[in-house]
Amino acid sequence: xxxxxxxxxxxxxxxxxxxxxxxxxxxxxxxxxxxxxxxxxxxxxxxxxxxxxxxxxxxxxxxxxxxxxxxxxxxxxxxxxxxxxxxxxxxxxxxxxxxxxxxxxxxxxxxxxxxxxxxxxxxxxxxxxxxxxxxxxxxxxxxxxxxxxxxxx
Numbered sequence: 001x002x003x004x005x006x007x008x009x010x011x012x013x014x015x016x017x018x019x020x021x022x023x024x025x026x027x028x029x030x031x032x033x034x035x036x037x038x039x040x041x042x043x044x045x046x047x048x049x050x051x052x053x054x055x056x057x058x059x060x061x062x063x064x065x066x067x068x069x070x071x072x073x074x075x076x077x078x079x080x081x082x083x084x085x086x087x088x089x090x091x092x093x094x095x096x097x098x099x100x101x102x103x104x105x106x107x108x109x110x111x112x113x114x115x116x117x118x119x120x121x122x123x124x125x126x127x128x129x130x131x132x133x134x135x136x137x138x139x140x141x142x143x144x145x146x147x148x149x150x151x152x153x
Contacts, residue, residue, distance in 0.1 A: 013067045015058060021089035021102045025053060032112070036062060037100075041107060050107040051086060057098040058090070066101060073105065081140045083108055 025042050028050075032039040037056035044051060056066065073085035084106040091100040110116075113133055117125060125133075 013070060015063065015066070015088075015090060015099075015101065018088050018090040018101075021053075021091055021104075024089070025051060025102065025104055027053060027055070032115075036066070042104065050109075052083065052105045052107045054103040054105070055091075056101045056103070058101050059098055070103070073103065076140075077105070079140055081136050 023045055026045055027040040027042050029041050030038050031041050031052070034054060034056075037054060040053045040055060042051045042053035043049070056062075058066065070088055076082050077085035086104040086106070089102040089104065091102060093099050116129075
């Protein structure tokens with residue numbers, strides 16, 4: 001995706017126009033903490049299907065980065081090594097408080113590579129695991145580079 005197309009698509013995202021997640025998704029439990037907020041195990045209310053829900057406070061300073069993340073998820077979540085993107089929702093806060101953005105993605109019960117490393121309790125990952133992880137990261141990178149977009153590692 002060219003820089004010009006990225007900028008144009010960022011402008012087309014209206015965070016305020018997103019639907020409220022109430023009655024669609026519910027939070028079950030916290031499963032991690034990210035740079036911009038917490039990640040929850042969530043559930044689709046009607047089907048019971050599990051989802052990962054990243055809950056972030058929406059501030060003006062971070063709005064462009066949030067829009068970029070949404071575009072990345074929309075563009076690349078079709079790859080087998082990237083969690084599938086289900087949608088974005090806005091939970092409006094009381095007057096004077098920031099709204100919460102809910103990014104809803106496929107729930108990966110085994111956790112992240114970081115979780116895997118933490119479970120080793122100070123030991124190293126085995127070489128075959130490291131090789132597997134590196135190969136899968138490179139597969140994502142090579143398939144996204146064909147679209148003239150570079151993903152940082």
